[in-house]
Amino acid sequence: MEKVNLAAKLSAFDALFSPKIVARMNEYKIAVVKTKGEFVWHKHDDTDDFFLVLKGRLRIQLRGLPDVVLDPGELFVVPKGLEHCPRADEETHVLLIEPYGTPNTGNAGGPLTAAEETI
Amino acid sequence: MEKVNLAAKLSAFDALFSPKIVARMNEYKIAVVKTKGEFVWHKHDDTDDFFLVLKGRLRIQLRGLPDVVLDPGELFVVPKGLEHCPRADEETHVLLIEPYGTPNTGNAGGPLTAAEETI
Numbered sequence: 434m435e436k437v438n439l440a441a442k443l444s445a446f447d448a449l450f451s452p453k454i455v456a457r458m459n460e461y462k463i464a465v466v467k468t469k470g471e472f473v474w475h476k477h478d479d480t481d482d483f484f485l486v487l488k489g490r491l492r493i494q495l496r497g498l499p500d501v502v503l504d505p506g507e508l509f510v511v512p513k514g515l516e517h518c519p520r521a522d523e524e525t526h527v528l529l530i531e532p533y534g535t536p537n538t539g540n541a542g543g544p545l546t547a548a549e550e551t552i
Numbered sequence: 553m554e555k556v557n558l559a560a561k562l563s564a565f566d567a568l569f570s571p572k573i574v575a576r577m578n579e580y581k582i583a584v585v586k587t588k589g590e591f592v593w594h595k596h597d598d599t600d601d602f603f604l605v606l607k608g609r610l611r612i613q614l615r616g617l618p619d620v621v622l623d624p625g626e627l628f629v630v631p632k633g634l635e636h637c638p639r640a641d642e643e644t645h646v647l648l649i650e651p652y653g654t655p656n657t658g659n660a661g662g663p664l665t666a667a668e669e670t671i
Contacts, residue, residue, distance in 0.1 A: 436620050436628045458600045458629045458649065461580075481577045485647075487625070501555050506606070509555045510577045528604075530577065530649070 475539030489525025594658030608644025
């Protein structure tokens with residue numbers, strides 16, 4: 434029952450590609466993540482994937498489609514089942530929304546798979 | 553399959569208390585709304601209610617609890633079933649997320665009830 438200041442939450446950690454949950458809405462986790470460099474190609478067969486850029490610039494590569502490039506104040510929802518790979522040349526901060534239990538690496542798994550950590 | 557620039561969407565309308573849907577994530581609507589003044593006390597028995605302030609300042613009055621005051625970059629999720637009433641002294645822009653079919657006025661109804669309009 435407390436408000437969430439996104440900048441304050443983002444100042445509390447440094448790890449890249451490691452989403453931190455800051456709030457819950459029904460069965461969804463609201464998370465912030467810091468990215469720099471390329472993530473991993475993956476998809477989520479059961480859910481859309483919400484991205485809102487807070488700082489920096491995020492390029493979301495989409496399999497077979499043009500990239501989507503997001504600046505602060507821009508959002509994109511990757512449709513379920515569409516393979517995608519986020520990439521950021523500079524450190525970029527993003528608000529993510531997905532159902533609880535959705536792994537950040539989707540079907541790909543691997544070393545970038547993060548635990549669902551709340552801060 | 554297009555990105556959403558929130559400022560551009562917000563520049564496309566003037567109406568207050570009239571959420572405009574800008575994206576869809578699974579069964580949820582992502583909307584922007586302009587508010588100024590007091591909304592109406594209401595609750596949503598079936599869903600939490602997500603608010604992220606983009607511009608201005610939003611005071612969310614909560615029945616029996618202290619107000620939550622949100623500045624830009626701050627979010628709050630009103631728990632399902634909790635009566636609340638947003639109020640803004642200046643024009644305030646907010647990102648809202650709720651399931652499709654959730655009326656903006658919840659159980660209260662009345663003249664401020666808005667259609668689900670996508671822009």
